[in-house]
Amino acid sequence: MDNSPQSISFTPGDVGVDPISQGDVDIETYSVVDPDGSFDSERVPDLSDDEFRDLYRWMLVQRVYDDRATKLQRRGQLGTIASGRGQEASIVGSGSALSLDDWIFPYGREAAALLMHGLPLRDLLMYWRGIEDASRMRNANIVPMSISVGAHVPFATGKAWGMQLGDEDTVTFTNLGDGATSTGAFHEGMNLAGVLGVPAVFFCLNNQYAISLSFDEQTNAETVAQKALAYGIDSIRVDGNDVLAVYNAVSTARERALEGNPVLVEAVTYRRGAHTTSDDPTRYRSDEEVEKWKDRDPLERYRSFLEETGRWDAVDEAAIREEFGTEFEEAVEAADEFEERDVEEIFEYLYKEMPPELERQLAGLEDFLEERPDVYDHIERRPKG
Amino acid sequence: MNATIIEAVNDALHKEMENDDKTVVFGQDVAESGGVFRATEGLLAEFGSDRVLDAPLSEIAIAGAAVGLATHGYRPVAEIQFSGFLPPAFDQLVTNASRIRWRTRGELTAPMVVRTPYGAGVRALEHHSESLEGAYGHIPGLKLAIPSTPHDAKGMLISAIRDPDPVLFMEPKHVYRSLREDVPEETYTEPLGKAAVRREGTDVTVVSWGSMMHNTIEAVDNLENVDAEIIDLRTISPFDRETVLESVRKTGRCVVVHEAAKTGGFGGEVIAAINDDALMYLEAPINRVTGFDIPVPLLSMEDFYIPHPPRIEEAIEETMSH
């Protein structure tokens, strides 16, 4: 081995090799309204007064939804749920920028975006109750939540490919977290989207955590936005607690995607609550840190914009709360009324035609339930949560 | 000590990290928060961040890096947060972990453990409830252990960590905290590849593993007129055929119980072994009680999927009726 070229120690000195590092590319974080409420009037989108107020209303809806759903969960009426608290501007700003014909690939925190896309509130609650029927995503172009983190990215790329082939005027819109950007599926799906130039917008809600793991520990990359560049995909980094900025960013991304340039949007925000109702965040982050983000509350910030521009007086916060509260109650009642289901439901839909062996298994179970009603002692239909 | 399965797992990890400083624990949320089920609680404080790491959200990287560390002289114990998220890691288990010894003619080896909670019945979200041991047990070169008691969880995990080959360690999360038993304070091992006879009997052999062991025991307790022999398989791969065959030769009857879907489930393999080597001893066709050939339903209907004791009772009675 002594004469292997690799045993020669060689210090190259200055031979003109200059690695590119992150930071060589400047990535700006786009914003419209600053945390102190001041704003750049040139960047304010051209919306009607009602539309401006509607953004506030939807953010409040998200917040009320999260509070009420959490209470339902505590009472044992929903399974595990994930709140969007702190992320309202990202959820609502993005949801508002879509067209009803677009397809949303959701992750799980974006209730308001799904509701404005047409999903009945009853169905959303039923999904978190663990009822299959809700996953029909009735009335809305929404695929089921990607509980398996990142798994929906290549799926969305493929559906966008179909839109491209069909010359449709729509995009796929994928919600994902910062954690999801570490999965292979995210990278592979984005790469293919870039290769094909499909109408896809990948929307990363960088809420600084993936359960207990902070974004700093999730990746050595300083931003999520930079990851798109490796795939030749355009990218926008936006203040995710600034609803107007998110709205502008996603609207722009959508336009570009329709022209054949898929876009990754990184919304920089913060998960103010626990990861889910089964998580205890005090195990891994300090109260001071959470407090810090409270100052950047998306609703308060937008409220100061509305006040500043003379639109706040016509907002009746109590009325919005009450109106949505009633809607929520009605949705809970409708969900409660959803009739008891037959076991057939869990066997159906696996294939277009049920194979004989599955038919046999279903018939066996049905007979058994009749013969041995004591099995119901082991079967509880209500979620414990 | 009196311990649950989760406490027993935690204790085994503490003991092995103390015993061998090449042992490294990593996975999602295992360090700072101690794991979503608290299996790795206290490890970071005791052993430091070089040996206890929170991994980024990538099952591919977690399983793949375990192979790399293992070939480099370390003893990685990786956690996949729920077995429903093993599929991305499947590639690494099949492509690298299971066959590196074979490919390199024994020069490189992967003594590693991938721990993962599996199974239904805890009212979790979608993809959190499957039992795919049939698929993982089908990978040559990968060992697959499924303890069902706190005692075995500790002893078998220690064996798995010390094992010279890669071990997938599937933990029955439905009974993580619901069972307690005396577990020796000190380090001990329970062998991999060895089934346990949980109860001796002469009428019928009932074979099961993981959380279904407990439904099986309950069912047998409910059948006063049947003297059943209960076997806890404990390891799917390598499969302890001899213990099963010996029992079936004695009882002449057999029922296999597992939570996984029926078709392609490991129960078929147990039955095939009996067919090969104990057929002439059988007095009745072998029965199996399993999940159905469907994904585990969402939480409101998942209980219809699970083989509860009445289904097991009926199968045993049917077998006895021949």
Ligand SMILES: Cc1ncc(C[n+]2csc(CCOP(=O)(O)OP(=O)(O)O)c2C)c(N)n1
């Ligand atoms: C493939 C996969 N691995 C692990 C999990 C368990 N898990 C659920 S959510 C989560 C963190 C997700 O973090 P992020 O993508 O940042 O989204 P966030 O919840 O913060 O919105 C993890 C690890 C999962 N659901 N899917």
Ligand SMILES: [Mg+2]
């Ligand atoms: Mg996150």
